[in-house]
Amino acid sequence: MTLSTLFQHILTGISLGGAYALIAIGYTMVYGILRLINFAHGDIFMMAGYFMIFSMASLPWQIAIPIVCIVTIILGVVIERVAYKPLRTAPRMSIMISAIAVSYLLQNLATYLFTALPRAYPEIPFLKKIFHIGTVSASLVTFITPVLTVLLVIALMFLINHTKVGIAIRAVSKDFETAQLMGIRINKVISIVFAIGSFLAAIGSILYFTDRMSVTPFSGTLPGLKCFVAAVLGGIGSIPGAVVGGFVIGISETLLVALGYSTFSDAFTFALLIVILLFRPTGLFGEKNIDKV
Amino acid sequence: MKNSKKVTYSIILAAIILAFLFFLEANKANYGMAYTVLTKGAILAVVAVSMNLVTGFTGLFSLGQAGFMAIGAYITAIFLIPTDTIQDVYYISGVSPAIINFKGFLDSTPGWIQALAPYIALIVGGLAAALLAALIGIPVLRLKSDYLAIATLGFSEIVRAIISSPQLDTITNGSYGLKKIQGFSSIIQTFVIAGVCITLMVLLIRSTYGRAFKAIREDETAAEAMGINLFKHKELSFVIGSFFSGVSGGMLAMFMRSIDTKTFSVSLTYDILLIVVIGGIGSVTGSVISALLVTVSKEWWLRFFDNPLYIGNFQVPFFRTGFRMVVFSIILLVVVLFYQRGIMGKNEFSWDKIGNNFTRFKGFIAKKASKGGSDHAK
Amino acid sequence: MPNSILRLEDITMQFGGVVAVDNLSLEVNQNEIVSLIGPNGAGKTTAFNVVTGVYAPSNGAIYFKDNMITSNYPKGSMKKSYVGQNNGKYTTRMEKKPDQITKLGVARTFQNIRLFKDLTAFENVLIAKHMRAKANFLSATLCLNHKEERTMREETLELLDILGLTNVKDEKASSLPYGQQRHLEIARALATKPELLLLDEPAAGMNPQETDELTAFIYDIRSKFNLTVFMIEHHMDLVMEISDRIYVLDFGKLIASGIPEKVQNNQRVIDAYLGVQEDDEE
Numbered sequence: 040m041t042l043s044t045l046f047q048h049i050l051t052g053i054s055l056g057g058a059y060a061l062i063a064i065g066y067t068m069v070y071g072i073l074r075l076i077n078f079a080h081g082d083i084f085m086m087a088g089y090f091m092i093f094s095m096a097s098l099p100w101q102i103a104i105p106i107v108c109i110v111t112i113i114l115g116v117v118i119e120r121v122a123y124k125p126l127r128t129a130p131r132m133s134i135m136i137s138a139i140a141v142s143y144l145l146q147n148l149a150t151y152l153f154t155a156l157p158r159a160y161p162e163i164p165f166l167k168k169i170f171h172i173g174t175v176s177a178s179l180v181t182f183i184t185p186v187l188t189v190l191l192v193i194a195l196m197f198l199i200n201h202t203k204v205g206i207a208i209r210a211v212s213k214d215f216e217t218a219q220l221m222g223i224r225i226n227k228v229i230s231i232v233f234a235i236g237s238f239l240a241a242i243g244s245i246l247y248f249t250d251r252m253s254v255t256p257f258s259g260t261l262p263g264l265k266c267f268v269a270a271v272l273g274g275i276g277s278i279p280g281a282v283v284g285g286f287v288i289g290i291s292e293t294l295l296v297a298l299g300y301s302t303f304s305d306a307f308t309f310a311l312l313i314v315i316l317l318f319r320p321t322g323l324f325g326e327k328n329i330d331k332v
Numbered sequence: 333m334k335n336s337k338k339v340t341y342s343i344i345l346a347a348i349i350l351a352f353l354f355f356l357e358a359n360k361a362n363y364g365m366a367y368t369v370l371t372k373g374a375i376l377a378v379v380a381v382s383m384n385l386v387t388g389f390t391g392l393f394s395l396g397q398a399g400f401m402a403i404g405a406y407i408t409a410i411f412l413i414p415t416d417t418i419q420d421v422y423y424i425s426g427v428s429p430a431i432i433n434f435k436g437f438l439d440s441t442p443g444w445i446q447a448l449a450p451y452i453a454l455i456v457g458g459l460a461a462a463l464l465a466a467l468i469g470i471p472v473l474r475l476k477s478d479y480l481a482i483a484t485l486g487f488s489e490i491v492r493a494i495i496s497s498p499q500l501d502t503i504t505n506g507s508y509g510l511k512k513i514q515g516f517s518s519i520i521q522t523f524v525i526a527g528v529c530i531t532l533m534v535l536l537i538r539s540t541y542g543r544a545f546k547a548i549r550e551d552e553t554a555a556e557a558m559g560i561n562l563f564k565h566k567e568l569s570f571v572i573g574s575f576f577s578g579v580s581g582g583m584l585a586m587f588m589r590s591i592d593t594k595t596f597s598v599s600l601t602y603d604i605l606l607i608v609v610i611g612g613i614g615s616v617t618g619s620v621i622s623a624l625l626v627t628v629s630k631e632w633w634l635r636f637f638d639n640p641l642y643i644g645n646f647q648v649p650f651f652r653t654g655f656r657m658v659v660f661s662i663i664l665l666v667v668v669l670f671y672q673r674g675i676m677g678k679n680e681f682s683w684d685k686i687g688n689n690f691t692r693f694k695g696f697i698a699k700k701a702s703k704g705g706s707d708h709a710k
Numbered sequence: 711m712p713n714s715i716l717r718l719e720d721i722t723m724q725f726g727g728v729v730a731v732d733n734l735s736l737e738v739n740q741n742e743i744v745s746l747i748g749p750n751g752a753g754k755t756t757a758f759n760v761v762t763g764v765y766a767p768s769n770g771a772i773y774f775k776d777n778m779i780t781s782n783y784p785k786g787s788m789k790k791s792y793v794g795q796n797n798g799k800y801t802t803r804m805e806k807k808p809d810q811i812t813k814l815g816v817a818r819t820f821q822n823i824r825l826f827k828d829l830t831a832f833e834n835v836l837i838a839k840h841m842r843a844k845a846n847f848l849s850a851t852l853c854l855n856h857k858e859e860r861t862m863r864e865e866t867l868e869l870l871d872i873l874g875l876t877n878v879k880d881e882k883a884s885s886l887p888y889g890q891q892r893h894l895e896i897a898r899a900l901a902t903k904p905e906l907l908l909l910d911e912p913a914a915g916m917n918p919q920e921t922d923e924l925t926a927f928i929y930d931i932r933s934k935f936n937l938t939v940f941m942i943e944h945h946m947d948l949v950m951e952i953s954d955r956i957y958v959l960d961f962g963k964l965i966a967s968g969i970p971e972k973v974q975n976n977q978r979v980i981d982a983y984l985g986v987q988e989d990d991e992e
Contacts, residue, residue: 076481122665126668131477132387132613136605136668137665140668143602143664144665147654147657148661150654151654152654154654264489267482271479271482302497303497305489306493313483316479
């Protein structure tokens with residue numbers, strides 16, 4: 040393929056990667072705090088898509104977007120309170136099964152409420168405007184996504200490293216019980232983490248679905264799993280890692296589809312996961328943990 | 333309770349079940365729904381027990397069942413699609429010559445082997461699944477539980493992607509699926525096969541190897557210190573569990589008569605997880621009861637959630653298509669949150685326990701009766 | 711010349727920059743009861759873990775009945791950060807997993823009881839017999855090994871009897887009182903038919919009377935099962951009473967060894983336990 044086509048695909052890949060990065064951050068933060076793979080995260084992302092469809096039906100986008108963010112945050116926090124909090128002392132398998140159950144519930148709920156037929160994602164006019172840079176052309180959203188992603192990540196890193204809330208979050212990720220003993224309000228910290236993750240998932244869903252035309256109740260499953268792989272690739276628990284992982288997965292997937300191997304693009308992501316888990320389970324930026332007997 | 337009594341009760345129970353099945357088979361036109369639902373329940377019971385073997389008894393959180401079932405299903409299907417219709421099934425890209433030759437070879441075997449075709453097909457399907465599990469197990473079984481879950485889930489999706497890829501069109505018919513698969517001869521055949529599979533798994537669990545599996549579940553470090561080779565035993569559990577998942581996948585192919593990769597999506601694994609959790613992780617009896625209960629409810633009784641419900645002229649809100657699955661998901665969540673032990677916890681069915689409960693019940697009645705009697709006397 | 715059952719040569723265990731065990735050499739001979747003592751954090755359990763294969767040593771070798779069973783030397787990235795001694799003396803690498811070490815005849819108990827909590831006392835001990843079972847999974851599944859199974863069950867009952875656990879054999883391990891849990895741990899270790907028994911703080915949490923019973927018990931099983939015992943302990947009465955020899959660790963280094971009387975009066979040992987007074991230097 041020509042150089043400009045390659046650039047085109049890379050641009051699309053970076054855009055997809057940006058959306059993936061935002062979702063991956065949600066996974067990595069929740070895992071860092073609760074050691075839980077939040078299977079339901081991808082489905083929260085899917086629900087945000089539906090929220091957007093319904094908000095835009097009666098409201099202008101300037102109001103719809105904040106509403107979608109707020110509702111998604113509420114959804115994420117409620118899920119944590121109802122399905123994960125009661126199981127904090129239960130064996131690891133129980134809380135994972137609970138996450139799977141929530142995922143299952145969200146998918147079935149969406150099928151029940153919105154039917155399994157694809158629903159058209161609303162158009163936000165200015166985002167779909169096509170811009171040209173040299174020989175490469177794409178909609179505005181494709182250009183905005185990576186920029187927005189980087190800005191949000193910078194803001195998040197500032198929050199984590201330079202605010203009281205951030206220190207609390209880091210403390211809880213390092214040592215849950217001691218943080219509690221030191222007077223940190225665990226429930227509040229955990230809710231904040233879920234709120235941040237859900238907010239980023241909502242933004243990610245807007246950026247992702249704008250180019251995609253439609254939402255189904257199962258739109259969140261595959262992106263969800265892929266973003267988890269991205270988080271593992273970058274090092275589970277590391278936010279910069281999740282971002283890097285998201286971009287890597289986004290670009291690889293786009294290139295694979297462009298080269299004609301679209302049926303294998305999903306399988307590729309899983310194969311990548313298995314390779315990482317075998318050879319470098321801590322990912323690119325993760326920390327090693329030694330268990331004492 | 334004396335062993336001879338236990339054996340007698342078991343035989344009586346088996347006889348009752350068999351009689352019921354014969355009746356159902358003879359009257360299947362009238363009881364179509366029950367027939368279908370119980371068959372599917374029996375098939376899911378096999379895979380539920382296999383998942384329990386790996387997850388509940390050995391402590392390996394594996395979410396790859398759908399993938400192994402898919403392998404068993406496709407291999408069984410290829411065995412069991414009649415040779416004269418196979419070209420029609422692969423109508424888009426044609427059948428691979430290897431399969432034609434294979435079918436030719438099968439047709440040339442003596443009659444009694446051909447009569448055993450379904451059993452051979454199921455076993456080969458199971459062995460193929462087991463072989464894949466053995467290969468996957470080497471890298472994957474040393475991962476921690478959360479990563480093991482995702483890795484097995486990933487493998488399941490990879491299997492599905494490979495089966496449905498256009499490159500394998502002549503073997504698996506790609507995304508078009510396979511149909512015209514020869515079915516079960518009767519519901520009794522289904523239950524007998526399921527019964528044999530489950531019995532074998534129970535025997536394994538009760539053997540010294542089963543105890544080693546439980547040790548690994550309880551405390552890996554201590555198990556290793558007691559001389560149990562962790563990898564060998566985890567691999568054994570995983571491979572055997574996958575064998576039976578493959579067999580049940582083959583059974584599902586025979587039941588559904590046509591399959592495609594959509595049947596074996598992650599949702600199927602989640603459905604089985606639902607069954608295992610409700611029945612009790614660590615209880616074979618629980619998985620069997622739960623498989624039948626959940627399948628019967630899902631396919632039959634709870635369908636009433638999906639239809640509009642009227643009380644007089646008032647339409648009760650919520651009742652429409654899809655509500656049934658929402659109810660199911662909520663039930664699963666409730667069980668996980670409040671009844672983590674499921675129906676049976678880690679207990680199994682035993683005549684002793686029933687005998688004890690019956691004796692207690694008798695004692696309770698006797699006490700109430702004597703109390704009543706003494707009150708009367710006053 | 712007594713038979714050497716266990717010999718450690720220059721064993722060093724380094725985690726990153728921390729040297730947990732530094733150049734430890736010791737020997738345990740047949741039918742001896744040898745104790746390993748030292749303040750908390752001295753590296754005693756780490757040494758046990760190296761012997762039982764939980765960790766591969768950073769350097770050094772281990773011999774069981776005069777055969778080398780474990781050996782290692784610093785290599786790769788470890789070479790740069792290695793701070794121990796005797797670098798270059800060992801050139802072979804032999805690592806064994808814990809189950810292989812147990813199969814050779816070395817059994818252990820754990821400092822924090824690691825019983826199979828949800829299983830009964832009987833099952834806990836019966837499982838330890840699995841490793842010596844000759845049946846493969848097919849014959850076990852099809853119950854073709856019923857003779858072996860019966861033998862394993864009989865031996866389990868005998869062991870439970872010796873440890874006074876017969877009346878609780880069908881109780882869940884987690885529901886047993888602490889003392890019986892400790893007994894069960896030992897029963898389970900004995901079920902693997904060991905020649906060398908490693909006890910990690912067997913008297914932890916016991917009152918003086920229980921400790922006396924434990925002392926008698928250890929003598930008893932030593933003669934009954936022809937055992938060699940290597941023990942980590944903090945109860946000094948038990949240690950001084952029962953040990954043939956004692957090794958003392960402090961900060962991973964061996965600071966004293968010998969018969970109990972000698973070790974008791976060793977100034978370095980006393981300092982290690984009580985703490986040395988530092989002179990202020992202005």
